[in-house]
Amino acid sequence: MTTLENSVKFVDSASDFHKINSTETAVSIKDITVSFKGSKGTFTAIKDINLTIKKGEIVALIGHSGCGKSTLMNTISGMVTPSQGEVIANGNIVKGPGPDRGIVFQNYSLLPWLTVYKNIYEAVDSVFKEKTSIEKHELVEENLKMVNLIQHKDKLPGQLSGGMKQRVAIARAFAINPSILLLDEPFGALDALTKGSMHIELLKLWNLDNRNKTIVMVTHDIEEAIFLSDRVVVMNNGPEATIKKIVDINLPRPRNKKDIAHDPEYVRVHDELLNLLFDKFSIED
Amino acid sequence: MPKADSRKPKATKIMKKTFSNIAYFLGSMAILIGIWQLISIITKAEIPSPVSTWAVFKELMAEPFYDRGPNDKGIGNNLFSSIGRVFTGFALGSIIAIPMGMLMGSTKIGMSLLNPIVQILKPVSPLAWFPLGLLAFKDSGGATIFIIAITSLWPTVINTAFGVSSIPQDHKNVGKAFGFSTWKYLTKIVIPYSLPHIFTGLRLSIGIAWVVIVAGEMLSGGVGIGFFVWDSWNGLSLEKILVAILIIGGVGLLLDKGFNALQNLFSWEKA
Numbered sequence: 258m259t260t261l262e263n264s265v266k267f268v269d270s271a272s273d274f275h276k277i278n279s280t281e282t283a284v285s286i287k288d289i290t291v292s293f294k295g296s297k298g299t300f301t302a303i304k305d306i307n308l309t310i311k312k313g314e315i316v317a318l319i320g321h322s323g324c325g326k327s328t329l330m331n332t333i334s335g336m337v338t339p340s341q342g343e344v345i346a347n348g349n350i351v352k353g354p355g356p357d358r359g360i361v362f363q364n365y366s367l368l369p370w371l372t373v374y375k376n377i378y379e380a381v382d383s384v385f386k387e388k389t390s391i392e393k394h395e396l397v398e399e400n401l402k403m404v405n406l407i408q409h410k411d412k413l414p415g416q417l418s419g420g421m422k423q424r425v426a427i428a429r430a431f432a433i434n435p436s437i438l439l440l441d442e443p444f445g446a447l448d449a450l451t452k453g454s455m456h457i458e459l460l461k462l463w464n465l466d467n468r469n470k471t472i473v474m475v476t477h478d479i480e481e482a483i484f485l486s487d488r489v490v491v492m493n494n495g496p497e498a499t500i501k502k503i504v505d506i507n508l509p510r511p512r513n514k515k516d517i518a519h520d521p522e523y524v525r526v527h528d529e530l531l532n533l534l535f536d537k538f539s540i541e542d
Numbered sequence: 543m544p545k546a547d548s549r550k551p552k553a554t555k556i557m558k559k560t561f562s563n564i565a566y567f568l569g570s571m572a573i574l575i576g577i578w579q580l581i582s583i584i585t586k587a588e589i590p591s592p593v594s595t596w597a598v599f600k601e602l603m604a605e606p607f608y609d610r611g612p613n614d615k616g617i618g619n620n621l622f623s624s625i626g627r628v629f630t631g632f633a634l635g636s637i638i639a640i641p642m643g644m645l646m647g648s649t650k651i652g653m654s655l656l657n658p659i660v661q662i663l664k665p666v667s668p669l670a671w672f673p674l675g676l677l678a679f680k681d682s683g684g685a686t687i688f689i690i691a692i693t694s695l696w697p698t699v700i701n702t703a704f705g706v707s708s709i710p711q712d713h714k715n716v717g718k719a720f721g722f723s724t725w726k727y728l729t730k731i732v733i734p735y736s737l738p739h740i741f742t743g744l745r746l747s748i749g750i751a752w753v754v755i756v757a758g759e760m761l762s763g764g765v766g767i768g769f770f771v772w773d774s775w776n777g778l779s780l781e782k783i784l785v786a787i788l789i790i791g792g793v794g795l796l797l798d799k800g801f802n803a804l805q806n807l808f809s810w811e812k813a
């Protein structure tokens with residue numbers, strides 16, 4: 258427990274209030290609609306989505322299962338081409354995936370025939386063509402240590418637990434050092450303790466880079482969304498899902514998990530998000 | 543020590559299984575020999591009995607590699623020359639089949655253009671190809687290798703195409719997301735994923751190649767197990783033919799087991 262708290266302090270010791278002073282835009286989602294063509298006609302998952310994310314911002318996407326969070330993320334990553342509208346990432350129109358955007362897929366997407374080490378190494382090797390193999394090796398080891406999997410580096414994905422696979426996927430995305438990190442439920446399969454230390458690692462990485470990295474993450478965990486992000490984007494249920502509301506999280510950083518729980522702002526935001534997600538309850542009373 | 547505990551019953555289980563497998567195999571052979579003996583009795587020894595065949599087998603095995611001129615060689619010589627031809631034809635076929643299957647599996651255009659060719663050529667009998675082979679190679683040995691290649695490549699084409707086309711989107715996404723080069727995509731995603739399918743194809747292909755060789759060599763003559771059968775028929779030694787049939791069957795079984803083992807060796811463990 259103490260190590261966890263210490264690391265919280267370590268992470269945030271050098272920082273004061275986090276203000277997004279940059280006016281630079283990292284991601285700009287313009288009028289995005291995504292329809293899937295199926296045998297029974299087209300299915301419009303998300304419709305007319307507009308969202309601008311500043312450089313260095315941490316944004317959480319929440320919404321019910323199947324509402325289109327992954328679909329929206331995939332338009333930023335370039336894995337899905339929108340039927341209408343465009344996404345601009347780092348000043349360029351997104352036409353496909355690129356190493357400036359690191360992805361942690363919801364289903365981990367590890368290659369089952371490669372070891373943990375090789376799964377990360379191949380990504381690193383592909384992105385950093387100019388690095389020597391020693392540099393690449395060190396990069397892989399460093400990221401494996403970060404997610405605490407160095408002793409499992411020779412295992413195949415099939416020999417790992419869900420949470421371990423997730424950590425490999427996280428290490429792989431971190432290792433290519435993208436300026437935009439796209440995380441689709443990256444901590445969903447982790448136990449509370451591991452989740453906590455992964456939060457710290459994420460913030461550490463973010464701080465290390467002078468908070469220049471932009472992070473977009475999908476989560477079902479309201480506490481996680483509040484603790485990590487600057488804004489929480491709540492989505493409506495699909496089909497044709499839209500953004501229901503964007504909630505600002507005006508909690509000063511560094512944030513301490515224990516302390517913020519009693520912060521009146523935290524309580525208010527938590528309540529607001531709960532109501533947005535489960536509005537039926539509030540309508541009925 | 544839960545590990546040691548769980549291992550012990552597993553080891554005895556495997557042993558029990560191999561033991562029963564061997565017992566079943568022996569039982570199966572006993573049935574075969576029984577039927578054979580029965581047929582021999584019914585035909586009044588026109589079909590030689592297992593015992594007299596065994597005698598000829600021992601005779602042939604006493605000097606399997608003798609060489610008394612072009613049409614008189616030991617059964618071992620004949621067998622190995624057949625095996626060599628089969629592997630040459632099979633290798634040539636596979637060199638064409640694997641890339642062709644990959645092309646078919648990875649693009650719609652490739653599939654649409656090549657699949658009709660596969661469907662039309664696949665059912666053609668090896669014997670029909672033989673004259674073409676003779677014409678092209680002006681040599682019956684070359685023709686035999688040609689018919690083995692062209693008749694055995696189809697299962698590899700089809701299975702490779704199936705393997706490549708069934709790569710899950712998740713795996714393809716990895717290549718896309720991290721900008722894999724075509725080479726990396728091929729060697730780290732396409733080939734590892736489809737390798738078990740490719741080996742299934744190769745295993746079926748070597749089986750066909752082995753079936754075809756006998757027919758091919760009966761036409762081409764010279765040396766080979768197929769020629770040996772033909773020569774024994776001309777020499778009216780049914781015992782020799784039966785020995786050859788048993789050897790052909792046995793080698794076919796071994797080839798199949800060998801490729802099965804290779805297939806297991808190259809299969810990644812599914813998560």
Ligand SMILES: Nc1ncnc2c1ncn2[C@@H]1O[C@H](COP(=O)(O)OP(=O)(O)OP(=O)(O)O)[C@@H](O)[C@H]1O
Pocket residue numbers: 293294295300302320321322323324325326327328329363495
């Ligand atoms: N490739 C596809 N083809 C057809 N429909 C799709 C495809 N991908 C997603 N959809 C549909 O789009 C909708 C949104 O899916 P998406 O995966 O974005 O949901 P999600 O919000 O990420 O859900 P979850 O929280 O369960 O991960 C769903 O109804 C889904 O069935």
Ligand SMILES: [Mg+2]
Pocket residue numbers: 326327328363441475
């Ligand atoms: Mg999702």
